[in-house]
Amino acid sequence: MAVYQATASAPVNIACIKYWGKRDTKLILPTNSSLSVTLDQDHLRSTTTSRADSSFEKDRLWLNGVEEEIKEGGRLATCIRELKRLRKEVEEKDSSLPKLSSYAVHISSRNNFPTAAGLASSASGFAALVASLAALYQLPASPSQLSLIARQGSGSACRSLFGGFVAWEMGSKSDGSDSLAVEIAPREHWPDIHALICVVSDDKKGTSSTSGMQRTVETSTLLQHRIKYVVPERMKAISAAIRARDFEAFARITMQDSNQFHAVALDTDPPIFYMNDVSRAIIALIVEYNRVSVAAGGKLKAAYTYDAGPNAVIYAPKENLKEIVELILNYFPQAEPFKDPFGLFGAGAQGKLVEGFNAAVAKPFGVGAVKNLIHTRVGDGPRVLAPEEALLGPDGLPKA
Ligand SMILES: Nc1ncnc2c1ncn2[C@@H]1O[C@H](COP(=O)(O)OP(=O)(O)OP(=O)(O)O)[C@@H](O)[C@H]1O
Numbered sequence: 543m544a545v546y547q548a549t550a551s552a553p554v555n556i557a558c559i560k561y562w563g564k565r566d567t568k569l570i571l572p573t574n575s576s577l578s579v580t581l582d583q584d585h586l587r588s589t590t591t592s593r594a595d596s597s598f599e600k601d602r603l604w605l606n607g608v609e610e611e612i613k614e615g616g617r618l619a620t621c622i623r624e625l626k627r628l629r630k631e632v633e634e635k636d637s638s639l640p641k642l643s644s645y646a647v648h649i650s651s652r653n654n655f656p657t658a659a660g661l662a663s664s665a666s667g668f669a670a671l672v673a674s675l676a677a678l679y680q681l682p683a684s685p686s687q688l689s690l691i692a693r694q695g696s697g698s699a700c701r702s703l704f705g706g707f708v709a710w711e712m713g714s715k716s717d718g719s720d721s722l723a724v725e726i727a728p729r730e731h732w733p734d735i736h737a738l739i740c741v742v743s744d745d746k747k748g749t750s751s752t753s754g755m756q757r758t759v760e761t762s763t764l765l766q767h768r769i770k771y772v773v774p775e776r777m778k779a780i781s782a783a784i785r786a787r788d789f790e791a792f793a794r795i796t797m798q799d800s801n802q803f804h805a806v807a808l809d810t811d812p813p814i815f816y817m818n819d820v821s822r823a824i825i826a827l828i829v830e831y832n833r834v835s836v837a838a839g840g841k842l843k844a845a846y847t848y849d850a851g852p853n854a855v856i857y858a859p860k861e862n863l864k865e866i867v868e869l870i871l872n873y874f875p876q877a878e879p880f881k882d883p884f885g886l887f888g889a890g891a892q893g894k895l896v897e898g899f900n901a902a903v904a905k906p907f908g909v910g911a912v913k914n915l916i917h918t919r920v921g922d923g924p925r926v927l928a929p930e931e932a933l934l935g936p937d938g939l940p941k942a
């Protein structure tokens with residue numbers, strides 16, 4: 543008996559221009575375009591195996607080994623239905639193909655990092671789901687076409703269908719057919735962009751992105767200004783900065799947009815706070831680090847950005863990462879030695895400040911304030927993996 547199964551992995555992405563607000567909550571159509579950097583899935587990834595079999599009774603999905611309910615009309619069900627629909631179109635054109643679109647699927651997925659901790663697991667998760675089903679069904683679909691489906695799982699997931707630097711164009715059609723991800727530049731264009739993720743909290747967060755952004759749409763007048771006047775200009779300017787590999791402009795826009803996203807969260811009624819004292823201290827450190835550079839006639843050397851949670855993501859050219867890790871370690875001692883995937887530190891990383899840094903901009907914190915540091919970089923898009931990587935056993939259930 544033939545086994546119809548495929549495994550894919552997909553990366554996380556962290557936005558520089560934030561998506562925050564929907565004009566259609568069912569189709570997940572945004573109120574503004576957004577732009578992100580795809581992070582290297584060698585470090586952070588979701589891996590998903592999908593199998594279609596005529597003996598399966600219903601569609602089932604396991605996340606990190608635990609079965610999740612596929613609610614009728616819910617986001618998972620929508621993505622699976624849309625991919626089956628595309629498969630059916632392929633089968634109608636070629637009657638020799640097995641009728642996989644009529645079989646139920648079993649799906650097993652794992653994230654190699656904490657789920658729902660503000661590390662964009664929904665983005666990599668839905669991108670991996672779509673990529674694995676597209677591989678199973680052998681769909682002749684481009685990443686942009688697949689992004690239309692991933693978008694209906696979680697908006698930010700549409701951007702994880704590409705590597706490198708990715709825009710989600712908001713589109714204007716009411717059916718959502720033009721609200722999709724496009725590549726601004728592949729990672730090879732600017733491989734020098736690295737990221738340091740400061741995991742401030744790996745707990746489940748208070749206000750989910752989905753409910754938070756809807757409250758913002760309903761109550762924030764500042765959001766209307768952002769949508770109309772700010773984001774369109776920033777999308778153009780940051781795309782140009784990426785094409786020109788202009789880190790100074792990229793950093794300035796990234797920090798401004800993170801600040802404005804948190805400002806519209808604060809402008810929501812009741813207000814939403816995603817950053818905490820640790821997040822704000824990290825902002826102060828990056829601002830001071832940049833000030834020292836500019837005062838010496840140099841340029842901005844790092845950019846912070848925060849999603850719907852307290853974790854910081856610091857983007858910087860690779861050459862600055864050693865100084866940035868030392869800066870963070872100086873204020874945020876770690877329980878475990880810094881994991882150094884790029885070999886920046888021979889004898890182990892220690893806290894240290896650059897010459898001229900005003901140490902008083904933040905107070906030192908205790909062990910655990912920043913729980914973990916993850917050094918990664920811009921990465922590639924979804925990968926189809928070898929059969930040995932499958933997360934489903936021969937019985938069609940998750941492997942232990
Ligand atoms: N590998 C996966 N496969 C399928 N669905 C996933 C996967 N990983 C996460 N999800 C879905 O995404 C949800 C978590 O999304 P949520 O938006 O709460 O957190 P997050 O993505 O970590 O944060 P944010 O999107 O705000 O950065 C999970 O509860 C699950 O439904």
Ligand SMILES: C[C@@](O)(CCOP(=O)(O)OP(=O)(O)O)CC(=O)O
Nearest residue numbers: 557560561696697698751752849850
């Ligand atoms: C702050 C953000 O990370 C918000 C992400 O929101 P989600 O994509 O998680 O929301 P849903 O579409 O409701 O699933 C900004 C961004 O990634 O652009």
